[in-house]
Every structure is written in C-alpha cells, then in structure tokens.
Amino acid sequence: MSNFVGDIQMSNGLTDVFFNVLVLSGSALARTDSERRLVVWLAEKDQSRMGYGAIGFDLFEIPWALDTFEVDKNFLLQAVAAARNRLNWEKLDYHPNEDALFPCLDQFAKLISGIDIDKIQPNSLEEWLAEADASDPVMCGFPMCPKHQALLSVFGCHICNN
Numbered sequence: 001m002s003n004f005v006g007d008i009q010m011s012n013g014l015t016d017v018f019f020n021v022l023v024l025s026g027s028a029l030a031r032t033d034s035e036r037r038l039v040v041w042l043a044e045k046d047q048s049r050m051g052y053g054a055i056g057f058d059l060f061e062i063p064w065a066l067d068t069f070e071v072d073k074n075f076l077l078q079a080v081a082a083a084r085n086r087l088n089w090e091k092l093d094y095h096p097n098e099d100a101l102f103p104c105l106d107q108f109a110k111l112i113s114g115i116d117i118d119k120i121q122p123n124s125l126e127e128w129l130a131e132a133d134a135s136d137p138v139m140c141g142f143p144m145c146p147k148h149q150a151l152l153s154v155f156g157c158h159i160c161n162n
Ligand SMILES: [Zn+2]
Pocket: 145, 146, 147, 148, 149, 150, 157, 158, 159, 160, 161
C-alpha cells in the first residue's frame, strides 16, 4: 500500500518518515499562525489515525490562506529545504533512509514551487477550520509535543504516533 502526494508515490513507511521530517522542520521554522496552521495540517496526515494508505492529497487541497499565499508557499519551501538539511533529526529515534526520502522531498519542493494562486481551492482554509472544534490545536494556541518540539494536530504528535 502507498500514498500519493501530488504525483509522488510513497510506501506507507516512507510516508510516515516524509511527514515526520516535515513536521519537525516546519514546527521549528513556523513564525506566524498561518505557517503553524500549514504544519498542523501536514501533521494531520497521520496514518496511525487516518488509516494506512489513506492520507494522500493534491497540492491544491492544502488550506492556503489567499492573502499570505506567497509568504506561506515560501515558508513550506524553506521547511522542505530544512528537512533535507536534517533539521532536528536528532529528535527522531531512527535515521531516515535518505536515498528514499530526499528524492520525494525534492519532488515535493518542485510541486510547491509550481503551484499558482489561481489553481488553489479558495475555500479550503475556511472549510478546514470550520471542522475544527474549540479543543483543536489550530484553535487553542498551537500546543507542541515537549519531547519532539513538534506542533500537535487533533491526533496528537505525528512523531510520537509514528
Ligand atoms: Zn512527540
């Protein structure tokens, strides 16, 4: 079984690693609520809770904020680059297989670079937030896992869970 992120196909195991490293780097770099929201959204791609092989997405589904789109896009590119530079990997209890992971990160960066504001779903942010209840991390100050310094999603810590 596998997941597709855009046209990137990853095994279930590689998918866990891919989101582990992005949540780690994104959590370390996020400075605005809009950036934190994107990391939390990525952290919700949690196979342990959503089901294995069940968390693929297309890039236009990302809940982009229209008014900060370019800044947020740039942030995600920085998060991918930082993941490639192994930011906070010492917090993982394993070492990712770089030969498998890095091509996926490179492809993801290319997909993000290519996404255009008129290709995104304009209401995806509002729709996603409308589903969040008051205890959801995006609604209550973006708590972090003390062990991994990772932003939590409604499912908890992506790295603890996977
Ligand atoms: Zn954790």
